[in-house]
Amino acid sequence: MIWKVTDMPTKVDLNADMGESFGPWVMGDDTALLDIITSANVACGFHAGDPDVMDQTMRRAVAKNVGIGAHPGFADLKGFGRRNLPIPADELANAVAYQLGAAQAMARRAGGRIRHLKLHGALANMASVDVALAKACYQAALDVDPDLVIMVLAATEQERAARDLDCHWAGEIFADRAYNDDATLVDRRLPGAVLHDPAAVGPRILAMLQADAIITQSGKHIPCKIDTICLHGDTPGAVSIARGLRDHLTAAGITLSPL
Numbered sequence: 261m262i263w264k265v266t267d268m269p270t271k272v273d274l275n276a277d278m279g280e281s282f283g284p285w286v287m288g289d290d291t292a293l294l295d296i297i298t299s300a301n302v303a304c305g306f307h308a309g310d311p312d313v314m315d316q317t318m319r320r321a322v323a324k325n326v327g328i329g330a331h332p333g334f335a336d337l338k339g340f341g342r343r344n345l346p347i348p349a350d351e352l353a354n355a356v357a358y359q360l361g362a363a364q365a366m367a368r369r370a371g372g373r374i375r376h377l378k379l380h381g382a383l384a385n386m387a388s389v390d391v392a393l394a395k396a397c398y399q400a401a402l403d404v405d406p407d408l409v410i411m412v413l414a415a416t417e418q419e420r421a422a423r424d425l426d427c428h429w430a431g432e433i434f435a436d437r438a439y440n441d442d443a444t445l446v447d448r449r450l451p452g453a454v455l456h457d458p459a460a461v462g463p464r465i466l467a468m469l470q471a472d473a474i475i476t477q478s479g480k481h482i483p484c485k486i487d488t489i490c491l492h493g494d495t496p497g498a499v500s501i502a503r504g505l506r507d508h509l510t511a512a513g514i515t516l517s518p519l
Contacts, residue, residue, distance in 0.1 A: 269468045271515045273430070273488035274506060275299035275411070277331055277380065279317035280308035280340075280494060288493030294320050296502040298518045299327040299488065301411070304359035307333035307341025318370035323477045327513055327518035328372050329343050330401075331410065332359035333380030340397065340494075341381035342448070349393050352383065353400035360404050376430065376519055378411035378490075380417075384519045387421070388413045388444050394421035414484040415443035415474060428485035430519055433468055435461050435505055436495050439476040443484070446477060457502045462508025465489055469514065488519060 279302035298455040300321045303309030321328050333341035364374050379387055385392035387516060394417055398410050412418035414431035422429035436455045438446040451491040455461055473481040491502055506516060
């Protein structure tokens with residue numbers, strides 16, 4: 261794919277994965293993050309979360325005018341959805357539609373609506389290299405809501421799938437993850453895969469926005485469309501990273517707003 265480099269965007273979305281607590285087990289500081297971000301990707305109960313957590317998270321998002329998205333993943337609470345599971349594409353499509361339906365119901369009850377969908381964890385990583393899998397998941401979601409914005413890992417097979425489906429989509433880059441030279445994320449088990457330094461994250465993301473490109477761990481530039489920036493709510497220091505990133509981008513004249 262050839263992407264024409266343009267001027268740095270003046271507006272971008274800042275999203276975070278959240279709603280990933282389960283019963284008494286707390287994951288991340290969602291309340292603090294909702295004061296900083298502009299879109300929330302809410303776990304739908306398969307890899308994390310439960311109906312009560314979904315309700316609490318979505319009500320807080322509505323109160324803060326934060327956009328709400330469904331964040332479906334593998335049914336793998338023990339592995340937090342980060343283990344590759346050999347599940348047929350048609351079963352995964354049903355799982356995505358099921359989780360989206362639950363998210364829509366909870367969002368409506370909380371006074372909001374689901375604006376976007378973003379795959380979680382291992383399912384997202386698998387879809388980033390398997391266009392057929394990505395299409396199956398995205399088509400299932402679009403069958404439920406054709407106007408849904410599909411949030412894709414920029415410059416991967418996820419983006420190709422969204423383009424082929426001719427749907428609304430948003431290109432996403434990660435603030436707290438390192439990249440391989442094929443635009444996929446560095447395996448979490450490898451050194452340097454997850455970034456923790458708030459002082460380094462802001463300049464790194466600003467450089468990507470200025471270049472209209474992902475900058476990989478090796479320094480390679482991969483031209484892409486950047487609509488939204490993600491950080492993981494479960495990353496240690498997530499709130500500090502988010503606040504530092506927001507401040508750095510705002511100082512550079514970039515407005516943060518929901519998709």
